Amino acid sequence: MKNHYFDYAAATPMSKSVQSAMQPYFETQFYNPSAIYLEAAKTKKDTTRARELVAKILGAKQSEIIFTAGGTESDNLAIQGVMLAYPDNNCVVSAIEHEAILAPAQKFQHKVAPVLPDGRVDVKKLSSLIDDNTVFVSVMYANNEIGTIQPLSDIAKQLNIIRSDRRARGITTPLYFHTDACQAANYLRVLVHSLGVDLMTLNGGKIYGPKQSGILYVASHVKLQPLMLGGGQERNLRSGTENVPAIIGFAAALNETENLRESESKRLTDLRQYLLDEVIKKFPHVHANGSLMHRLPNNIHLTFRGVDNERLMMDLDERGIMVATGSACSASNEDPSHVLKAIGLNDKDAQSSIRITLGRHTKKTDIDVLLTALSDIL
Ligand SMILES: Cc1ncc(COP(=O)(O)O)c(C=O)c1O
Numbered sequence: 353m354k355n356h357y358f359d360y361a362a363a364t365p366m367s368k369s370v371q372s373a374m375q376p377y378f379e380t381q382f383y384n385p386s387a388i389y390l391e392a393a394k395t396k397k398d399t400t401r402a403r404e405l406v407a408k409i410l411g412a413k414q415s416e417i418i419f420t421a422g423g424t425e426s427d428n429l430a431i432q433g434v435m436l437a438y439p440d441n442n443c444v445v446s447a448i449e450h451e452a453i454l455a456p457a458q459k460f461q462h463k464v465a466p467v468l469p470d471g472r473v474d475v476k477k478l479s480s481l482i483d484d485n486t487v488f489v490s491v492m493y494a495n496n497e498i499g500t501i502q503p504l505s506d507i508a509k510q511l512n513i514i515r516s517d518r519r520a521r522g523i524t525t526p527l528y529f530h531t532d533a534c535q536a537a538n539y540l541r542v543l544v545h546s547l548g549v550d551l552m553t554l555n556g557g558k559i560y561g562p563k564q565s566g567i568l569y570v571a572s573h574v575k576l577q578p579l580m581l582g583g584g585q586e587r588n589l590r591s592g593t594e595n596v597p598a599i600i601g602f603a604a605a606l607n608e609t610e611n612l613r614e615s616e617s618k619r620l621t622d623l624r625q626y627l628l629d630e631v632i633k634k635f636p637h638v639h640a641n642g643s644l645m646h647r648l649p650n651n652i653h654l655t656f657r658g659v660d661n662e663r664l665m666m667d668l669d670e671r672g673i674m675v676a677t678g679s680a681c682s683a684s685n686e687d688p689s690h691v692l693k694a695i696g697l698n699d700k701d702a703q704s705s706i707r708i709t710l711g712r713h714t715k716k717t718d719i720d721v722l723l724t725a726l727s728d729i730l
Contacts, residue, residue, distance in 0.1 A: 498642030499651025508548025561605025
């Protein structure tokens, strides 16, 4: 039986060219980049090149790129790092953030900004939650469940107004803007200055690179505390011997996805539209969740009222078709999703919903197999 994979938001297969780029660093170039003999210096040089490439794609300085072990670590370093540096201050996070932001937020004074029914953050409400003690705001670039693209530049504009007002009143508390761009990087530009962010999370495992690889972009003016203390690697912000293959692999994956961004966005938008049109034709009672306009090209999120999503997922699985219920980004996802709750779905509808995410290897034939299976099962 051939497999048909529709869960690219959970994991992407590693690209062949990324694998080849990484290979030497497991074997011939295995050296610790902090060692001083010539061979190790070469390895160090290669990690510097990888950092330069990532910085160039982000429009950042290479000293602003901190290599980490993925999205969870980068999100934690961002929120905890800043909040530990400003223990008397508070943060504001959106209601649909990944748990890697929502869970650490619980440790600090925090407020949660609601989203509108289409899944976009309510920028006015978010601004009204920011007080003179707010030091950190986190809103993801695109949501991992419903694919909604957030109005980052509108938020950045509001934050600039608040910063100017603070300056005028002699308040020196900074206001840092972080975005988790793990899901966005395949399809949207990640130029940090255009986005107006001070910190940004990226994750190799979502961009056809290695899992447990990623970066946190930290603008040079941001003050934050490291979570990992030790040998002082990564500008003292993330101690530990560098995972050189992961660093090389992450940079290669980001570069490749940057080159494919336009063509893949177009191809997947068309495929997604075909899937959506056919689903609506076949199942008139289906509901598509989240904004259709401000949405990642590869995401579709459907509620089949009265259908148990776990059962549907298992029936599809038996036919070799892999879709997701919930986000699959957490080890246990038995509770109805906080994202679906935030956009107003009741528990019953949330438990009748599935996420279908397309990717580089999705073809029209895969979609036809999915449509036939849905017709058979439902
Ligand atoms: C938006 C977002 N942030 C953070 C993460 C966490 O990434 P990881 O589990 O690879 O650390 C994920 C994926 O799981 C994600 O989709």
